Amino acid sequence: MAAKIIDGKSFAAGLRGRIADHVVRLKAEHGITPGLAVVIVGHDPGSQVYVAQKAKQTVEMGMHSEKYELPEDTSEADVLALVRKLNADPAIHGILVQLPVPKQIDPLKIIDTIDPAKDVDCFTPASVGKLAIGLPGPVSCTPLGCLMLLRDTLGDLSGLHAVVVGRSNLVGKPIAQLLLRESCTVTIAHSRTRNLPDLVRQADIVIAAVGRPEMIRGDWIKPGATVIDVGINRIDAPERGEGKTRLLGDVAYKEAAEVAGAITPVPGGVGPMTIACLLANTVTTASLIHGLVPPSDLTA
Numbered sequence: 522m523a524a525k526i527i528d529g530k531s532f533a534a535g536l537r538g539r540i541a542d543h544v545v546r547l548k549a550e551h552g553i554t555p556g557l558a559v560v561i562v563g564h565d566p567g568s569q570v571y572v573a574q575k576a577k578q579t580v581e582m583g584m585h586s587e588k589y590e591l592p593e594d595t596s597e598a599d600v601l602a603l604v605r606k607l608n609a610d611p612a613i614h615g616i617l618v619q620l621p622v623p624k625q626i627d628p629l630k631i632i633d634t635i636d637p638a639k640d641v642d643c644f645t646p647a648s649v650g651k652l653a654i655g656l657p658g659p660v661s662c663t664p665l666g667c668l669m670l671l672r673d674t675l676g677d678l679s680g681l682h683a684v685v686v687g688r689s690n691l692v693g694k695p696i697a698q699l700l701l702r703e704s705c706t707v708t709i710a711h712s713r714t715r716n717l718p719d720l721v722r723q724a725d726i727v728i729a730a731v732g733r734p735e736m737i738r739g740d741w742i743k744p745g746a747t748v749i750d751v752g753i754n755r756i757d758a759p760e761r762g763e764g765k766t767r768l769l770g771d772v773a774y775k776e777a778a779e780v781a782g783a784i785t786p787v788p789g790g791v792g793p794m795t796i797a798c799l800l801a802n803t804v805t806t807a808s809l810i811h812g813l814v815p816p817s818d819l820t821a
């Protein structure tokens with residue numbers, strides 16, 4: 522039986538509708554316009570497209586958007602000075618510094634400089650701690666998007682065995698925290714895990730976040746399992762023409778879709794949810810900064 526395809530693109534469109542409603546209400550009832558600043562250093566073409574998409578959607582939501590494109594050779598001190606200026610700016614409620622940054626800049630120093638109240642990526646130690654103990658605050662964008670898709674697909678997640686493949690600070694660790702909060706049994710696997718295929722075969726929920734194209738094969742998937750593919754691997758595709766690329770997930774999609782109960786495609790799965798959740802987090806941080814209870818349908 523073919524798997525249900527989890528349509529992240531349309532779920533994200535629905536989420537943006539709810540975000541826009543909350544923005545209208547924040548403006549009308551409290552005079553607050555949520556503001557997001559996106560900072561990008563250097564000119565990775567993939568990053569540029571993606572940052573432009575964020576800025577466009579921020580404006581579509583009725584939010585205030587600022588975009589800072591700094592040259593590749595910008596010093597660490599200059600980036601930190603910009604972050605401090607944004608920390609102090611009352612029109613800004615969310616700050617995102619696109620990673621990776623060029624090698625002269627220490628990403629940990631950036632993370633340590635962002636005001637945790639404006640940390641829409643949930644990168645800072647304060648935000649990570651809040652997430653771990655269940656206090657209100659921003660939730661890492663990709664994990665939040667995955668959780669929303671899982672709840673929509675499965676309803677109650679309690680007691681399900683989730684195998685998270687990948688242990689990054691950005692995805693693997695925070696998604697494991699969120700699934701634990703949902704009362705899943707959570708296993709975190711990574712490059713040193715022994716007998717990964719057999720472990721993944723035990724999963725009711727597979728979260729693939731390793732960054733290796735099509736590493737997770739169809740015969741690793743338990744029949745009926747739900748597969749969330751976080752991988753976005755850009756591969757050369759000369760068959761599509763000179764210089765063309767295509768996107769592959771971390772899961773061998775065709776094989777897995779024959780076995781899984783439900784699966785996210787790449788593109789059109791987790792990716793669009795990540796951007797929508799960034800906007801949701803900006804509404805959350807704007808609410809918290811002004812002492813308001815953040816909308817419960819925009820967070821975990």
Ligand SMILES: Nc1nc(=O)c2c([nH]1)NC[C@@H]1CN(c3ccc(C(=O)N[C@@H](CCC(=O)O)C(=O)O)cc3)C=[N+]21
Pocket residue numbers: 571617618619620621642662753768787788789790791792793794795796
């Ligand atoms: N501070 C920071 N926060 C991030 O959240 C962050 C980051 N840095 N650096 C880069 C990665 C990557 N990332 C993506 C989000 C959405 C899509 C996305 O919308 N993808 C579309 C396809 C887009 C395309 O065709 O290229 C999809 O999957 O359907 C992709 C990639 C966020 N990141």
